[in-house]
Amino acid sequence: MSGYSQDDLIDYSEKDEGIFDEDHSANEEYDKLYELLPQLKKQVAGKYQHLDEKKMKELLWNNYFNVEDTVTEIKDTFKGRNASASDVPRVNGGLSGLLLKRHSKFQPSSGGGLAGLMARKHIKDEESTTGLSKLAMRIKKQRMEGPATVIERMKKVPVKLVPPKVLELPPKKSPEPASPPVRSFSPELPKLPEFSLTAPVHLTSFPSSLLTRVIFFDQLGQASPNLIHERHQLGTKLKTDLDFFRTFTNSHSDIARRVTANFSEPSPDEKQRKLDQMTSEMSKVNLSKKKAPAKPHTTKPKKKIDLQKELSEKSSKPNLSFIVIGHVDSGKSTMIGRLLYDLKIVDSKTMHRLTKESDSIGKSSFSLAWIMDQTPEERSRGVTVDICQTQFETKTSRFTVIDSPGHKDYVPKMINGVTQADIAVMIVDTASFEAGFSNNGQTKEHLTIAKNLGIKRCIIAVNKMDTVDWDVSEFIGVRDQLSAFLIENLKYEADNLIFVPTSGFLGDNVVKKSTNCSWYKGKPLMQLLEEESRGNNRVFDEKSRFIMTINDLQQGSRDDELILGGRINSGFVQPGETILIAPGQESATVDSICVSSSDVGSSILKKSLQNLAIEGEFVELKLKKIDNADNIKIGDLITKIDDPLESVRKLRCEITCFNLDRPLLVGTPFILFRGNVSIPSRFSKIEQIITASGKLNKKRKHLSSDNSGIAEIEILDGEIPIITFKESEKLGRIVIRKDGKTVGAGRVL
Numbered sequence: 059m060s061g062y063s064q065d066d067l068i069d070y071s072e073k074d075e076g077i078f079d080e081d082h083s084a085n086e087e088y089d090k091l092y093e094l095l096p097q098l099k100k101q102v103a104g105k106y107q108h109l110d111e112k113k114m115k116e117l118l119w120n121n122y123f124n125v126e127d128t129v130t131e132i133k134d135t136f137k138g139r140n141a142s143a144s145d146v147p148r149v150n151g152g153l154s155g156l157l158l159k160r161h162s163k164f165q166p167s168s169g170g171g172l173a174g175l176m177a178r179k180h181i182k183d184e185e186s187t188t189g190l191s192k193l194a195m196r197i198k199k200q201r202m203e204g205p206a207t208v209i210e211r212m213k214k215v216p217v218k219l220v221p222p223k224v225l226e227l228p229p230k231k232s233p234e235p236a237s238p239p240v241r242s243f244s245p246e247l248p249k250l251p252e253f254s255l256t257a258p259v260h261l262t263s264f265p266s267s268l269l270t271r272v273i274f275f276d277q278l279g280q281a282s283p284n285l286i287h288e289r290h291q292l293g294t295k296l297k298t299d300l301d302f303f304r305t306f307t308n309s310h311s312d313i314a315r316r317v318t319a320n321f322s323e324p325s326p327d328e329k330q331r332k333l334d335q336m337t338s339e340m341s342k343v344n345l346s347k348k349k350a351p352a353k354p355h356t357t358k359p360k361k362k363i364d365l366q367k368e369l370s371e372k373s374s375k376p377n378l379s380f381i382v383i384g385h386v387d388s389g390k391s392t393m394i395g396r397l398l399y400d401l402k403i404v405d406s407k408t409m410h411r412l413t414k415e416s417d418s419i420g421k422s423s424f425s426l427a428w429i430m431d432q433t434p435e436e437r438s439r440g441v442t443v444d445i446c447q448t449q450f451e452t453k454t455s456r457f458t459v460i461d462s463p464g465h466k467d468y469v470p471k472m473i474n475g476v477t478q479a480d481i482a483v484m485i486v487d488t489a490s491f492e493a494g495f496s497n498n499g500q501t502k503e504h505l506t507i508a509k510n511l512g513i514k515r516c517i518i519a520v521n522k523m524d525t526v527d528w529d530v531s532e533f534i535g536v537r538d539q540l541s542a543f544l545i546e547n548l549k550y551e552a553d554n555l556i557f558v559p560t561s562g563f564l565g566d567n568v569v570k571k572s573t574n575c576s577w578y579k580g581k582p583l584m585q586l587l588e589e590e591s592r593g594n595n596r597v598f599d600e601k602s603r604f605i606m607t608i609n610d611l612q613q614g615s616r617d618d619e620l621i622l623g624g625r626i627n628s629g630f631v632q633p634g635e636t637i638l639i640a641p642g643q644e645s646a647t648v649d650s651i652c653v654s655s656s657d658v659g660s661s662i663l664k665k666s667l668q669n670l671a672i673e674g675e676f677v678e679l680k681l682k683k684i685d686n687a688d689n690i691k692i693g694d695l696i697t698k699i700d701d702p703l704e705s706v707r708k709l710r711c712e713i714t715c716f717n718l719d720r721p722l723l724v725g726t727p728f729i730l731f732r733g734n735v736s737i738p739s740r741f742s743k744i745e746q747i748i749t750a751s752g753k754l755n756k757k758r759k760h761l762s763s764d765n766s767g768i769a770e771i772e773i774l775d776g777e778i779p780i781i782t783f784k785e786s787e788k789l790g791r792i793v794i795r796k797d798g799k800t801v802g803a804g805r806v807l
């Protein structure tokens with residue numbers, strides 16, 4: 059950071075400088091606080107047990123971010139005893155004393171803002187060489203002397219960065235077909251356009267793959283021969299990964315290969331850290347991309363159909379998509395396996411084979427889970443790593459069940475699954491409920507994500523009840539704690555929550571009612587799901603815009619054929635119609651539409667061609683004569699050719715933040731999740747903030763935990779098609795993750 063922005067200075071002038079208020083600190087103060095806090099903690103660790111983090115921050119602030127002074131103050135104030143709550147506030151000691159001290163240091167300053175900082179500088183000038191006084195000195199110096207440093211001088215000189223002629227990518231290891239492309243960040247960036255920037259750039263932290271040399275241009279646009287640097291001179295050694303975020307579905311024939319890659323690659327968390335690192339470097343550059351114009355021409359459906367008749371046939375059977383979520387090992391895959399087995403969608407011959415196979419590697423308890431966990435890696439590790447979905451039909455309803463991974467490393471995959479679901483089935487392990495419910499567990503995070511991505515109803519299976527002898531008090535304990543969290547924290551309505559005691563392993567209350575818990579008067583899970591599907595039956599609006607999210611890409615039987623799998627978010631489509639895929643703007647005619655499903659009682663998967671596909675259905679669209687398949691990625695959105703979606707780099711959003719260790723500032727990189735796309739982004743503008751206490755602040759430029767506000771999010775890698783919350787409750791929602799944690803959620807305005 060080079061100094062205070064005008065906004066920070068305004069922030070400063072408006073606040074009471076004598077009282078520490080983290081929420082109203084300037085951005086630079088925040089940075090300093092969080093930079094020095096670990097040093098302070100190290101020095102006072104274990105000695106003052108009641109000196110909590112908040113007090114340490116106050117003390118640091120009072121001591122102008124001078125760690126030594128702060129330690130001395132702590133020692134003097136709490137001499138010979140542990141700090142305790144009763145130590146503060148004190149009239150002449152403790153924090154109030156320190157606050158008074160800091161306050162008195164401001165006395166010579168009549169004004170706030172920069173003047174206040176300058177006044178402090180006067181007082182502390184000689185004695186302090188660190189902290190804000192130094193920052194203030196720097197600001198004044200910069201203002202008076204103009205740009206002094208090399209970097210500052212660079213600000214005045216346009217800089218041109220030249221992309222490499224040949225990209226140095228690692229050679230391909232095997233001739234295997236490539237995985238379906240995913241609309242997500244990849245620093246591979248082939249054929250970069252030439253770009254220039256006028257802001258200062260720390261070249262040593264610039265991704266080496268992006269440039270071969272850097273040329274500085276003078277004011278007249280002449281390249282300065284003294285300022286041409288080849289890449290090796292810049293000393294950049296940044297390693298680039300080819301693929302950071304990938305979304306997978308399990309319906310592929312090449313799933314095994316892709317999941318193997320999941321294990322051999324760094325974990326998603328590790329990737330996320332690298333991604334953040336890359337993002338912060340990328341974020342200094344403004345790449346501009348040119349898009350090929352769309353070729354707009356509509357085509358008529360292949361077959362003339364009686365639309366009303368087809369629509370009423372489709373609507374005669376409600377269609378429900380549910381995702382099974384929960385902490386790792388809570389029994390999600392086992393529950394789905396049991397459901398499919400008891401519905402006879404998985405036959406006893408298959409079950410017998412799975413039992414034998416799981417037995418042979420000492421994992422017999424996972425035999426039911428193996429119905430959904432199909433790859434050798436998932437089976438040997440006993441951990442689901444990707445979402446997996448299957449469809450089945452009962453007499454009254456059609457269902458899509460989505461299994462999601464519970465491990466925290468695979469939360470991005472779980473988010474992908476939630477975006478395709480109508481309701482969530484949360485599985486909790488009764489016997490180790492606390493582990494999953496604690497802050498490190500995934501129970502709360504999964505529920506928070508589900509709520510923020512528009513899941514309005516939840517069935518909570520209080521599972522593994524067989525391990526607690528069907529003790530009703532265990533059930534009530536879990537139910538009450540979860541209800542409190544769901545209703546108070548996530549604002550779920552009590553009527554939208556259903557609790558059912560289950561044993562997925564033994565099949566109690568899954569399809570059949572359990573005989574082990576006479577105290578439970580409710581219905582088994584499957585019956586609850588049928589009721590949900592009836593309640594979820596939408597009134598189909600013919601006029602609604604056709605939008606489909608791509609979840610899966612497969613090569614057709616011919617080279618120019620492509621099969622796009624996904625869920626129709628709204629509207630309908632027919633074979634013969636021409637579609638447009640955003641943001642790549644590729645267009646194609648739908649050759650055929652296929653739906654797959656198994657009937658209850660039959661293990662045979664039927665694939666049926668459709669005259670029409672409507673909202674809520676999971677379908678496969680076969681496209682022919684695709685010119686540029688590389689332009690189509692998982693996560694892209696499909697519309698009809700005459701109804702294109704606008705793709706943008708910047709989204710204006712309403713955001714709420716939570717679980718933040720450090721505030722999110724303008725420019726801080728994070729990962730944005732929208733639909734099943736994950737993409738590196740940052741705030742480019744924070745328009746207003748509502749603090750935890752409900753106060754509106756239009757000046758502050760950072761979002762802390764429990765703050766909500768309106769901000770502009772800038773996409774750092776390409777563009778995404780924009781859909782507002784008003785237009786689609788599902789696609790108009792976003793989630794923000796940073797450092798492997800979900801830290802915010804919001805709506806696109």
Ligand SMILES: Nc1nc2c(ncn2[C@@H]2O[C@H](COP(=O)(O)OP(=O)(O)OP(=O)(O)O)[C@@H](O)[C@H]2O)c(=O)[nH]1
Binds near residue numbers: 386462524525564
């Ligand atoms: N006793 C008992 N064990 C269960 C029950 N449900 C699952 N298990 C066991 O719990 C272990 C984990 O089950 P999974 O179904 O793989 O759990 P999961 O939640 O899908 O795991 P991840 O997807 O990896 O998070 C297996 O050993 C199961 O046999 C149950 O109702 N009772």
